[in-house]
Amino acid sequence: DQQVKQNSPSLSVQEGRISILNCDYTNSMFDYFLWYKKYPAEGPTFLISISSIKDKNEDGRFTVFLNKSAKHLSLHIVPSQPGDSAVYFCAAPNQGGKLIFGQGTELSVKP
């Protein structure tokens, strides 16, 4: 099931700089998207979401951008902090409510 894809398995960023995590989707029926953050030995933690009626949603250092025509969303973290180092998943629910996850991108923020 490749409806949600994160093509970068890892990303390394210097502390204080911007982290940009990307996600593509194929199902044009998706109308709600979420980003989750996961530390080792913990469950995914909800970070931020966006509805398809918007193209941007901001919460503190985290901003999600949605480009519906390109079926692409991105998560921007600025400034990046070492505590942001984790695996980030984008996800979208299908019409039945089943959450479909991307493969994840491991972010490493170096001091």
Place this chain on the structure above:
Amino acid sequence: EPEVTQTPSHQVTQMGQEVILRCVPISNHLYFYWYRQILGQKVEFLVSFYNNEISEKSEIFDDQFSVERPDGSNFTLKIRSTKLEDSAMYFCASSPRRANNSPLHFGNGTRLTVT
């Protein structure tokens, strides 16, 4: 902040044995889910549960799997006869509304190791 709790954190079992993974969802949530993540792979949906019945299940969720909400607080996943390929992290999740417009809240998972 209320959270989803899962027990045990790690379960080791022999192939062919039955296991029960336990979850206590957030108390005012109405929708309950099980997901799993095999090492190095995606988080994948197993089953959703609402109003005391299964809403949707994946092809992974065959007749070896069952879910139950035996009382007002617990939500369990049973695997009747475990196989080696059932080894994974199993995550329980809950939400107040359907996942179409409400984030799921996940527990910290149970690591199931089948030997």
